[in-house]
Amino acid sequence: MNDGKGMQDPGAPGPQSSHQSPEDGDGPAAGSGEPTLDRGVQGRIGSHLRAMYDEMMQQPIPDRFLDxxxxxERSDAKAPDGSPTEE
Structure with a gap:
């Protein structure tokens, strides 16, 4: 079932990759019916994810989060029994 947001129901079977078929015999997923990606595609995805994460980490923390x-922190300092709370 597709919820309309690009995510597929976890129980639904996923699409098979056209890069490698189970008959190829390469990799641990060969013959298991699991979709696979070649190393080049994995590398590009990893590079893009790292770039997105690095860009996100450069953004300032929103004021509402700081507040x-x-x-x-103030509520932790005012523990009802006067003892510090555990972390």
Whole structure:
């Protein structure tokens, strides 16, 4: 079942890769019916994911998150029994 957001139901069978068939005999998924990606595709996906993560890490932390963290730190300091809370 497709929820319309590009995600497929985890129980639904996924598409098979056209790069490698189970008859090729290459890799651990050969003959298992699992979709596979060749090393070049895996490398490009990894490079893109690293670039996206690096770009995200350069963004400033939103003020609402900083306010939330400050609020949580204040509430931890005011533990009801006077003892510090466990982390």
């Amino acid at each position: 939330l963290l400050a609020s949580l």
